[in-house]
Amino acid sequence: MLYAFQPGTRGLQRLGQESPMSPGSELERALWIDLYRPLDSQAAAVAALGIEVPTLADMEEIEISNRLYREENADVMTVVLPGLTPDGAQISGPVSFILTERRLVTVRHHAPRSFETFPDRADRSAAGCASAERIFLGLIEEIIARQADLLEGVGRTLDRVSAQVLSGKKISPSELQLALEEVGRQGELVGRVKLALLTLERALSFFDQTLGTNPQGKELRSIVKSQMRDIGSLTVHGDFLSSRVSLSVDATLGMINLAQNVTVRIVSVVAALFMPPTMIASIYGMNFHHMPELDNPWGYPLALGLMAASAVGTWAFFKWKDWL
Structure with missing residues:
Protein backbone atom coordinates (compact mmCIF):
# COMPACT_ATOMS: atom_id res chain seq x y z
CA MET A 1 0.00 0.00 0.00
CA ALA A 259 5.80 -28.28 43.86
CA GLN A 260 7.61 -31.21 42.26
CA ASN A 261 9.56 -31.84 45.47
CA VAL A 262 6.32 -31.99 47.45
CA THR A 263 4.93 -34.55 45.02
CA VAL A 264 8.12 -36.62 45.14
CA ARG A 265 8.16 -36.44 48.94
CA ILE A 266 4.57 -37.66 49.17
CA VAL A 267 5.29 -40.56 46.83
CA SER A 268 8.45 -41.42 48.80
CA VAL A 269 6.56 -41.36 52.12
CA VAL A 270 3.79 -43.57 50.75
CA ALA A 271 6.38 -46.02 49.46
CA ALA A 272 8.15 -45.97 52.86
CA LEU A 273 4.87 -46.65 54.68
CA PHE A 274 4.35 -49.84 52.70
CA MET A 275 7.91 -51.10 53.00
CA PRO A 276 7.63 -52.74 56.50
CA PRO A 277 4.24 -54.41 55.74
CA THR A 278 5.65 -55.63 52.43
CA MET A 279 8.66 -57.10 54.19
CA ILE A 280 6.45 -58.95 56.70
CA ALA A 281 4.17 -60.23 53.92
CA SER A 282 7.26 -61.36 51.98
CA ILE A 283 8.60 -63.30 54.96
CA TYR A 284 5.38 -65.24 55.44
CA GLY A 285 5.06 -65.77 51.72
CA MET A 286 8.26 -67.83 51.62
CA ASN A 287 7.80 -71.57 51.00
CA PHE A 288 10.04 -72.98 53.74
CA HIS A 289 8.91 -76.25 55.28
CA HIS A 290 9.57 -75.25 58.91
CA MET A 291 7.58 -72.03 59.62
CA PRO A 292 5.90 -72.54 63.02
CA GLU A 293 3.49 -69.58 62.67
CA LEU A 294 1.80 -71.23 59.68
CA ASP A 295 0.45 -74.05 61.83
CA ASN A 296 -0.81 -71.80 64.64
CA PRO A 297 -4.38 -70.45 64.58
CA TRP A 298 -3.14 -67.00 65.61
CA GLY A 299 -0.53 -66.78 62.84
CA TYR A 300 -2.73 -64.98 60.27
CA PRO A 301 -4.07 -62.25 62.63
CA LEU A 302 -0.57 -61.82 64.05
CA ALA A 303 0.83 -61.17 60.58
CA LEU A 304 -1.94 -58.66 59.85
CA GLY A 305 -1.34 -56.93 63.17
CA LEU A 306 2.39 -56.72 62.56
CA MET A 307 1.84 -55.17 59.13
CA ALA A 308 -0.63 -52.61 60.49
CA ALA A 309 1.59 -51.79 63.44
CA SER A 310 4.68 -51.35 61.25
CA ALA A 311 2.80 -48.98 58.91
CA VAL A 312 1.42 -46.93 61.81
CA GLY A 313 4.83 -46.85 63.49
CA THR A 314 6.48 -45.61 60.29
CA TRP A 315 3.82 -42.92 59.87
CA ALA A 316 4.27 -41.80 63.51
CA PHE A 317 8.06 -41.61 63.05
CA PHE A 318 7.71 -39.42 59.92
CA LYS A 319 5.21 -37.21 61.73
CA TRP A 320 7.57 -36.85 64.67
CA LYS A 321 10.38 -35.85 62.31
CA ASP A 322 8.01 -33.36 60.63
CA TRP A 323 8.50 -35.02 57.25
CA LEU A 324 4.76 -35.04 56.61
Whole structure:
Protein backbone atom coordinates (compact mmCIF):
# COMPACT_ATOMS: atom_id res chain seq x y z
CA MET A 1 0.00 0.00 0.00
CA LEU A 2 1.06 3.57 -0.62
CA TYR A 3 0.02 6.44 1.65
CA ALA A 4 0.99 10.06 1.07
CA PHE A 5 0.69 12.87 3.61
CA GLN A 6 1.00 16.62 3.71
CA PRO A 7 0.54 19.07 6.61
CA GLY A 8 -3.10 19.78 7.37
CA THR A 9 -5.06 21.93 9.78
CA ARG A 10 -4.31 19.33 12.44
CA GLY A 11 -1.48 16.87 12.10
CA LEU A 12 -0.82 15.33 8.72
CA GLN A 13 -3.56 14.99 6.14
CA ARG A 14 -3.56 11.90 3.97
CA LEU A 15 -3.89 12.49 0.25
CA GLY A 16 -6.72 10.36 -1.13
CA GLN A 17 -8.65 9.69 2.09
CA GLU A 18 -11.12 7.39 0.39
CA SER A 19 -8.54 4.70 -0.37
CA PRO A 20 -4.79 4.10 -0.27
CA MET A 21 -2.83 6.09 -2.80
CA SER A 22 -2.48 4.52 -6.23
CA PRO A 23 0.66 4.78 -8.32
CA GLY A 24 -1.01 7.25 -10.63
CA SER A 25 -1.87 9.71 -7.86
CA GLU A 26 -0.10 13.00 -7.54
CA LEU A 27 2.79 12.53 -5.11
CA GLU A 28 4.76 15.68 -5.82
CA ARG A 29 3.12 17.69 -3.04
CA ALA A 30 3.46 14.95 -0.40
CA LEU A 31 5.97 15.57 2.39
CA TRP A 32 5.73 12.00 3.68
CA ILE A 33 5.18 8.89 1.57
CA ASP A 34 4.63 5.69 3.53
CA LEU A 35 5.06 2.40 1.66
CA TYR A 36 3.60 -0.63 3.44
CA ARG A 37 4.32 -3.93 1.67
CA PRO A 38 4.58 -1.97 -1.60
CA LEU A 39 3.63 -3.38 -4.96
CA ASP A 40 6.07 -3.08 -7.83
CA SER A 41 3.92 -0.38 -9.43
CA GLN A 42 3.90 1.64 -6.20
CA ALA A 43 7.66 1.35 -5.81
CA ALA A 44 8.00 2.48 -9.43
CA ALA A 45 5.80 5.51 -8.75
CA VAL A 46 8.12 6.57 -5.94
CA ALA A 47 11.16 5.80 -8.08
CA ALA A 48 9.75 8.25 -10.65
CA LEU A 49 10.31 10.96 -8.03
CA GLY A 50 14.01 10.11 -8.00
CA ILE A 51 13.89 7.93 -4.87
CA GLU A 52 15.00 4.31 -5.13
CA VAL A 53 12.95 2.01 -2.89
CA PRO A 54 15.04 -0.71 -1.20
CA THR A 55 13.84 -4.28 -1.30
CA LEU A 56 13.13 -6.32 1.82
CA ALA A 57 16.38 -8.23 1.27
CA ASP A 58 18.31 -4.95 1.20
CA MET A 59 16.56 -3.78 4.38
CA GLU A 60 17.41 -7.00 6.21
CA GLU A 61 21.16 -6.59 5.69
CA ILE A 62 22.76 -6.29 9.12
CA GLU A 63 25.90 -4.40 8.10
CA ILE A 64 25.90 -0.77 9.21
CA SER A 65 27.06 0.32 5.75
CA ASN A 66 23.89 -1.18 4.28
CA ARG A 67 21.59 0.36 6.88
CA LEU A 68 22.98 3.89 7.13
CA TYR A 69 24.22 5.54 3.95
CA ARG A 70 23.75 8.52 1.65
CA GLU A 71 22.85 8.04 -1.99
CA GLU A 72 22.03 10.72 -4.58
CA ASN A 73 21.21 13.44 -2.03
CA ALA A 74 19.05 11.05 0.00
CA ASP A 75 19.88 9.77 3.48
CA VAL A 76 18.81 6.14 3.93
CA MET A 77 18.43 4.92 7.52
CA THR A 78 17.11 1.47 8.38
CA VAL A 79 16.00 0.57 11.90
CA VAL A 80 14.45 -2.57 13.37
CA LEU A 81 11.10 -2.03 15.09
CA PRO A 82 8.60 -4.33 16.81
CA GLY A 83 5.24 -4.60 15.08
CA LEU A 84 2.58 -6.89 13.70
CA THR A 85 2.50 -9.03 10.59
CA PRO A 86 -0.70 -9.09 8.50
CA ASP A 87 -1.82 -12.22 10.36
CA GLY A 88 -1.32 -10.54 13.76
CA ALA A 89 1.97 -12.13 14.84
CA GLN A 90 4.44 -10.06 16.85
CA ILE A 91 7.82 -9.65 15.10
CA SER A 92 10.74 -7.27 14.80
CA GLY A 93 11.25 -6.10 11.24
CA PRO A 94 13.28 -3.51 9.33
CA VAL A 95 11.88 -0.07 8.50
CA SER A 96 13.74 2.22 6.11
CA PHE A 97 13.63 6.02 6.30
CA ILE A 98 14.65 7.73 3.04
CA LEU A 99 15.10 11.42 3.72
CA THR A 100 15.54 14.01 0.97
CA GLU A 101 15.32 17.79 1.03
CA ARG A 102 11.71 17.72 -0.16
CA ARG A 103 10.15 14.63 1.42
CA LEU A 104 10.43 11.62 3.67
CA VAL A 105 9.76 8.12 2.36
CA THR A 106 9.32 5.18 4.72
CA VAL A 107 9.36 1.56 3.59
CA ARG A 108 8.09 -1.24 5.84
CA HIS A 109 6.77 -4.78 5.50
CA HIS A 110 5.10 -5.04 8.91
CA ALA A 111 2.95 -2.67 10.97
CA PRO A 112 4.56 -0.83 13.89
CA ARG A 113 1.85 0.90 15.89
CA SER A 114 3.58 4.31 15.70
CA PHE A 115 2.90 4.65 11.97
CA GLU A 116 -0.84 4.48 12.64
CA THR A 117 -0.91 6.99 15.51
CA PHE A 118 1.61 9.56 14.27
CA PRO A 119 -0.33 11.36 11.47
CA ASP A 120 -3.03 12.68 13.82
CA ARG A 121 -0.46 13.87 16.37
CA ALA A 122 2.31 15.09 14.09
CA ASP A 123 1.76 18.78 14.85
CA ARG A 124 2.07 18.12 18.59
CA SER A 125 5.59 16.71 18.40
CA ALA A 126 8.55 18.82 19.48
CA ALA A 127 9.73 19.10 15.86
CA GLY A 128 6.36 19.77 14.23
CA CYS A 129 5.59 18.69 10.68
CA ALA A 130 6.51 21.64 8.47
CA SER A 131 9.35 19.87 6.62
CA ALA A 132 10.60 16.39 5.81
CA GLU A 133 13.29 16.58 8.52
CA ARG A 134 10.72 17.62 11.13
CA ILE A 135 8.35 14.85 10.11
CA PHE A 136 11.23 12.39 10.44
CA LEU A 137 12.08 13.60 13.94
CA GLY A 138 8.40 13.67 14.92
CA LEU A 139 7.97 10.08 13.73
CA ILE A 140 11.08 9.04 15.64
CA GLU A 141 9.64 10.74 18.74
CA GLU A 142 6.42 8.77 18.31
CA ILE A 143 8.36 5.53 17.91
CA ILE A 144 10.39 6.23 21.07
CA ALA A 145 7.18 6.95 22.98
CA ARG A 146 5.77 3.65 21.75
CA GLN A 147 8.83 1.77 23.02
CA ALA A 148 8.34 3.46 26.40
CA ASP A 149 4.71 2.29 26.44
CA LEU A 150 5.81 -1.27 25.64
CA LEU A 151 8.34 -1.26 28.48
CA GLU A 152 5.75 0.07 30.91
CA GLY A 153 3.40 -2.70 29.83
CA VAL A 154 6.13 -5.26 30.47
CA GLY A 155 6.65 -3.82 33.95
CA ARG A 156 2.95 -4.09 34.77
CA THR A 157 2.81 -7.68 33.53
CA LEU A 158 5.86 -8.66 35.58
CA ASP A 159 4.29 -7.04 38.65
CA ARG A 160 1.18 -9.13 38.17
CA VAL A 161 3.04 -12.39 37.56
CA SER A 162 5.42 -11.84 40.49
CA ALA A 163 2.52 -11.05 42.82
CA GLN A 164 0.82 -14.27 41.75
CA VAL A 165 3.90 -16.50 42.01
CA LEU A 166 5.23 -15.02 45.26
CA SER A 167 1.87 -14.58 46.98
CA GLY A 168 2.45 -17.57 49.28
CA LYS A 169 -0.80 -19.16 48.12
CA LYS A 170 -0.92 -22.62 46.63
CA ILE A 171 -0.60 -22.42 42.85
CA SER A 172 -1.32 -25.31 40.54
CA PRO A 173 1.38 -26.54 38.16
CA SER A 174 -0.68 -25.41 35.16
CA GLU A 175 -0.85 -21.86 36.56
CA LEU A 176 2.91 -21.87 37.13
CA GLN A 177 3.44 -23.02 33.55
CA LEU A 178 1.24 -20.21 32.26
CA ALA A 179 3.15 -17.72 34.41
CA LEU A 180 6.47 -18.98 33.02
CA GLU A 181 5.18 -18.68 29.45
CA GLU A 182 3.99 -15.12 30.11
CA VAL A 183 7.35 -14.12 31.57
CA GLY A 184 9.07 -15.63 28.52
CA ARG A 185 6.89 -13.58 26.18
CA GLN A 186 7.68 -10.40 28.10
CA GLY A 187 11.38 -11.21 27.94
CA GLU A 188 11.13 -11.55 24.16
CA LEU A 189 9.34 -8.19 23.97
CA VAL A 190 12.02 -6.48 26.05
CA GLY A 191 14.63 -7.88 23.67
CA ARG A 192 12.77 -6.51 20.65
CA VAL A 193 12.43 -3.08 22.27
CA LYS A 194 16.13 -2.96 23.17
CA LEU A 195 17.05 -3.83 19.57
CA ALA A 196 14.76 -1.04 18.34
CA LEU A 197 16.37 1.46 20.71
CA LEU A 198 19.84 0.44 19.56
CA THR A 199 19.04 0.90 15.88
CA LEU A 200 17.19 4.16 16.54
CA GLU A 201 20.22 5.54 18.35
CA ARG A 202 22.43 4.67 15.40
CA ALA A 203 20.02 6.28 12.94
CA LEU A 204 19.77 9.49 14.99
CA SER A 205 23.55 9.66 15.28
CA PHE A 206 23.82 9.34 11.50
CA PHE A 207 21.12 12.00 10.99
CA ASP A 208 22.86 14.35 13.41
CA GLN A 209 25.98 14.24 11.23
CA THR A 210 23.98 15.46 8.23
CA LEU A 211 22.73 18.64 9.97
CA GLY A 212 25.96 20.61 9.54
CA THR A 213 24.77 22.49 6.43
CA ASN A 214 21.08 22.61 7.37
CA PRO A 215 19.82 26.17 8.10
CA GLN A 216 17.76 24.79 10.97
CA GLY A 217 20.52 22.45 12.09
CA LYS A 218 20.99 24.02 15.52
CA GLU A 219 17.32 23.68 16.45
CA LEU A 220 16.99 20.19 15.00
CA ARG A 221 20.21 19.09 16.69
CA SER A 222 18.78 20.03 20.10
CA ILE A 223 15.76 17.84 19.35
CA VAL A 224 18.05 14.99 18.32
CA LYS A 225 20.00 15.29 21.57
CA SER A 226 16.76 15.19 23.57
CA GLN A 227 15.68 12.04 21.76
CA MET A 228 19.09 10.46 22.32
CA ARG A 229 18.70 11.13 26.05
CA ASP A 230 15.27 9.50 25.97
CA ILE A 231 16.73 6.47 24.22
CA GLY A 232 19.48 6.25 26.84
CA SER A 233 16.93 6.35 29.67
CA LEU A 234 14.78 3.69 28.02
CA THR A 235 17.84 1.49 27.47
CA VAL A 236 18.56 1.61 31.21
CA HIS A 237 14.91 0.81 31.88
CA GLY A 238 15.11 -2.11 29.46
CA ASP A 239 18.17 -3.48 31.24
CA PHE A 240 16.32 -3.22 34.56
CA LEU A 241 13.33 -5.09 33.13
CA SER A 242 15.64 -7.76 31.71
CA SER A 243 16.96 -8.41 35.22
CA ARG A 244 13.37 -8.55 36.49
CA VAL A 245 12.50 -11.09 33.80
CA SER A 246 15.43 -13.24 34.93
CA LEU A 247 14.30 -12.94 38.56
CA SER A 248 10.71 -13.85 37.63
CA VAL A 249 11.90 -16.87 35.65
CA ASP A 250 14.05 -18.05 38.56
CA ALA A 251 11.21 -17.54 41.05
CA THR A 252 8.71 -19.38 38.87
CA LEU A 253 11.09 -22.27 38.23
CA GLY A 254 11.80 -22.40 41.97
CA MET A 255 8.09 -22.69 42.72
CA ILE A 256 7.76 -25.42 40.10
CA ASN A 257 10.67 -27.30 41.70
CA LEU A 258 9.10 -26.93 45.15
CA ALA A 259 5.80 -28.28 43.86
CA GLN A 260 7.61 -31.21 42.26
CA ASN A 261 9.56 -31.84 45.47
CA VAL A 262 6.32 -31.99 47.45
CA THR A 263 4.93 -34.55 45.02
CA VAL A 264 8.12 -36.62 45.14
CA ARG A 265 8.16 -36.44 48.94
CA ILE A 266 4.57 -37.66 49.17
CA VAL A 267 5.29 -40.56 46.83
CA SER A 268 8.45 -41.42 48.80
CA VAL A 269 6.56 -41.36 52.12
CA VAL A 270 3.79 -43.57 50.75
CA ALA A 271 6.38 -46.02 49.46
CA ALA A 272 8.15 -45.97 52.86
CA LEU A 273 4.87 -46.65 54.68
CA PHE A 274 4.35 -49.84 52.70
CA MET A 275 7.91 -51.10 53.00
CA PRO A 276 7.63 -52.74 56.50
CA PRO A 277 4.24 -54.41 55.74
CA THR A 278 5.65 -55.63 52.43
CA MET A 279 8.66 -57.10 54.19
CA ILE A 280 6.45 -58.95 56.70
CA ALA A 281 4.17 -60.23 53.92
CA SER A 282 7.26 -61.36 51.98
CA ILE A 283 8.60 -63.30 54.96
CA TYR A 284 5.38 -65.24 55.44
CA GLY A 285 5.06 -65.77 51.72
CA MET A 286 8.26 -67.83 51.62
CA ASN A 287 7.80 -71.57 51.00
CA PHE A 288 10.04 -72.98 53.74
CA HIS A 289 8.91 -76.25 55.28
CA HIS A 290 9.57 -75.25 58.91
CA MET A 291 7.58 -72.03 59.62
CA PRO A 292 5.90 -72.54 63.02
CA GLU A 293 3.49 -69.58 62.67
CA LEU A 294 1.80 -71.23 59.68
CA ASP A 295 0.45 -74.05 61.83
CA ASN A 296 -0.81 -71.80 64.64
CA PRO A 297 -4.38 -70.45 64.58
CA TRP A 298 -3.14 -67.00 65.61
CA GLY A 299 -0.53 -66.78 62.84
CA TYR A 300 -2.73 -64.98 60.27
CA PRO A 301 -4.07 -62.25 62.63
CA LEU A 302 -0.57 -61.82 64.05
CA ALA A 303 0.83 -61.17 60.58
CA LEU A 304 -1.94 -58.66 59.85
CA GLY A 305 -1.34 -56.93 63.17
CA LEU A 306 2.39 -56.72 62.56
CA MET A 307 1.84 -55.17 59.13
CA ALA A 308 -0.63 -52.61 60.49
CA ALA A 309 1.59 -51.79 63.44
CA SER A 310 4.68 -51.35 61.25
CA ALA A 311 2.80 -48.98 58.91
CA VAL A 312 1.42 -46.93 61.81
CA GLY A 313 4.83 -46.85 63.49
CA THR A 314 6.48 -45.61 60.29
CA TRP A 315 3.82 -42.92 59.87
CA ALA A 316 4.27 -41.80 63.51
CA PHE A 317 8.06 -41.61 63.05
CA PHE A 318 7.71 -39.42 59.92
CA LYS A 319 5.21 -37.21 61.73
CA TRP A 320 7.57 -36.85 64.67
CA LYS A 321 10.38 -35.85 62.31
CA ASP A 322 8.01 -33.36 60.63
CA TRP A 323 8.50 -35.02 57.25
CA LEU A 324 4.76 -35.04 56.61
